[in-house]
Amino acid sequence: MTRQTLSGWGRTNPSLATVMNPANETDVAELLASTRGVIARGLGRSYGDPAQVSGGVVVDNRALGGISEISHDGVVSVGAGVSIDELLAMSIPQGWFVPVTPGTRQVTMGGAFAADVHGKNHHVDGSFAAHVRSLRIVTPTGTYDVSPERDADLFWASAGGMGLTGIITSLTLQMMPIETDQVLVDTERFANLEGVMQEMLSRDKDYRYSVAWVDCMTKGAHMGRAILTRGRHARASDLDEPTLKAPASPKLFIPFDAPSGLLNVASVRVFNEVWFRSAPKRQEREPQSLSSFFHPLDGVRDWNRLYGRRGFVQYQFCVDDAHANTVVEAISRLSSSGVASFLAVLKRFGAANPGPLSFPVPGWTLALDLPVGPRALPRVLDDLDSMVLEAGGRIYFAKDARLGPEKVRAMYPRLDEFLAVKHRVDPEGRLTSDLARRLNLEGS
Numbered sequence: 480m481t482r483q484t485l486s487g488w489g490r491t492n493p494s495l496a497t498v499m500n501p502a503n504e505t506d507v508a509e510l511l512a513s514t515r516g517v518i519a520r521g522l523g524r525s526y527g528d529p530a531q532v533s534g535g536v537v538v539d540n541r542a543l544g545g546i547s548e549i550s551h552d553g554v555v556s557v558g559a560g561v562s563i564d565e566l567l568a569m570s571i572p573q574g575w576f577v578p579v580t581p582g583t584r585q586v587t588m589g590g591a592f593a594a595d596v597h598g599k600n601h602h603v604d605g606s607f608a609a610h611v612r613s614l615r616i617v618t619p620t621g622t623y624d625v626s627p628e629r630d631a632d633l634f635w636a637s638a639g640g641m642g643l644t645g646i647i648t649s650l651t652l653q654m655m656p657i658e659t660d661q662v663l664v665d666t667e668r669f670a671n672l673e674g675v676m677q678e679m680l681s682r683d684k685d686y687r688y689s690v691a692w693v694d695c696m697t698k699g700a701h702m703g704r705a706i707l708t709r710g711r712h713a714r715a716s717d718l719d720e721p722t723l724k725a726p727a728s729p730k731l732f733i734p735f736d737a738p739s740g741l742l743n744v745a746s747v748r749v750f751n752e753v754w755f756r757s758a759p760k761r762q763e764r765e766p767q768s769l770s771s772f773f774h775p776l777d778g779v780r781d782w783n784r785l786y787g788r789r790g791f792v793q794y795q796f797c798v799d800d801a802h803a804n805t806v807v808e809a810i811s812r813l814s815s816s817g818v819a820s821f822l823a824v825l826k827r828f829g830a831a832n833p834g835p836l837s838f839p840v841p842g843w844t845l846a847l848d849l850p851v852g853p854r855a856l857p858r859v860l861d862d863l864d865s866m867v868l869e870a871g872g873r874i875y876f877a878k879d880a881r882l883g884p885e886k887v888r889a890m891y892p893r894l895d896e897f898l899a900v901k902h903r904v905d906p907e908g909r910l911t912s913d914l915a916r917r918l919n920l921e922g923s
């Protein structure tokens with residue numbers, strides 16, 4: 480096991496965390512037995528503070544590696560520190576794809592399970608945990624093999640539990656068969672939000688994958704104009720020369736931080752106009768590689784530098800179908816706010832799973848990237864919180880950096896169920912994170 484100290488914070492800063500790299504389960508168990516204030520970390524692709532703990536110990540999961548052979552029916556055992564990228568490099572050439580992927584493949588198995596990540600297929604396939612058959616988890620009270628059949632409470636509390644129930648060391652995943660490395664994509668432009676939401680409501684069920692890019696800068700009759708892309712995996716018979724190639728490494732990169740303020744209302748308006756106009760009005764069955772359909776941002780290393788040193792806030796909420804109007808109100812609030820929204824993504828969610836802290840509920844989800852800078856931003860975010868709360872919706876922990884505990888209790892009404900499981904496996908509260916402290920997810 481190696482130890483290092485998170486750099487860049489100054490030696491005497493009490494908020495320094497120590498980073499440990501345990502290579503096996505015994506090391507993880509010893510660490511949890513001897514330390515308070517511990518949290519696991521994967522590739523750090525969460526946008527807020529769930530994978531850090533000021534003054535505590537961050538367990539880097541990347542040394543928890545290993546990928547088994549993929550069985551004839553697509554079952555694979557994977558170390559918690561293996562990334563989706565690494566798994567796909569091995570699995571695509573054998574005709575298997577991950578059943579759920581977020582918008583980047585640079586996330587680990589541990590991080591994907593702990594956040595219970597969703598993809599463009601939630602309305603059909605649910606979230607990541609639905610495809611995990613079992614996992615091995617080290618907690619302060621012991622090491623367990625859990626599954627929906629064996630200790631379902633611990634399994635589901637850990638799905639979306641943001642690492643607070645224990646440190647996952649490996650999991651067994653049911654992969655999805657594919658015949659090619661291409662997706663057949665239908666693209667359609669919509670002049671306003673109402674049009675795209677109606678279309679998604681009525682026809683998303685005919686597609687495995689669906690996502691809409693929404694322009695949050697337009698007002699009036701064109702408010703929320705959108706580009707809807709929907710697809711399914713191409714079969715071998717759909718293509719002249721079917722291939723099964725692993726994703727390529729990024730060729731482009733952003734070499735330095737862009738000046739802060741580059742992404743402002745005016746520049747984002749121009750970008751959105753060009754983006755909208757460059758999409759086809761309607762196009763069917765366009766073959767796209769798995770990488771460009773699922774992980775476009777992975778094609779540009781350090782893309783986040785485009786936001787400059789001040790960075791950006793991610794904000795993602797979901798509401799049920801009865802409160803679809805909250806999506807309309809949120810986009811209307813943004814379009815009149817003077818706050819630029821760069822990448823706004825609208826998706827449908829299908830059935831929720833039993834996880835008490837798992838984010839998706841059936842209905843709509845909207846994810847926003849908001850460059851930091853405008854004075855109105857904090858007010859706008861507070862207004863969005865109020866709208867989401869009023870609609871009985873919730874915000875995604877993996878993308879949050881600013882909520883408070885009262886709002887979380889209202890958004891996640893099954894929080895006490897989660898805390899009861901956490902208390903069972905971690906009675907002394909050894910597992911915690913800056914997110915857990917901020918949102919009072921520690922149970923004390």
Ligand SMILES: Cc1cc2nc3c(=O)[nH]c(=O)nc-3n(C[C@H](O)[C@H](O)[C@H](O)COP(=O)(O)OP(=O)(O)OC[C@H]3O[C@@H](n4cnc5c(N)ncnc54)[C@H](O)[C@@H]3O)c2cc1C
Pocket residue numbers: 518519520521522523524525526529530540559560580581582583585586587588589590591593594595596597598640641642643645646647648776877878
């Ligand atoms: C460009 C981009 C696009 C994204 N798109 C989506 C999307 O479409 N859908 C979506 O759902 N999310 C999306 N995300 C968020 C991302 O998928 C999640 O935040 C994911 O949890 C990150 O995984 P990670 O390995 O980087 O984990 P980290 O960010 O390092 O950690 C996330 C959480 O997992 C816990 N954790 C990590 N490893 C373990 C372990 N071994 N045992 C227990 N807990 C552990 C940590 O404690 C922490 O609470 C996106 C992020 C980016 C940067």
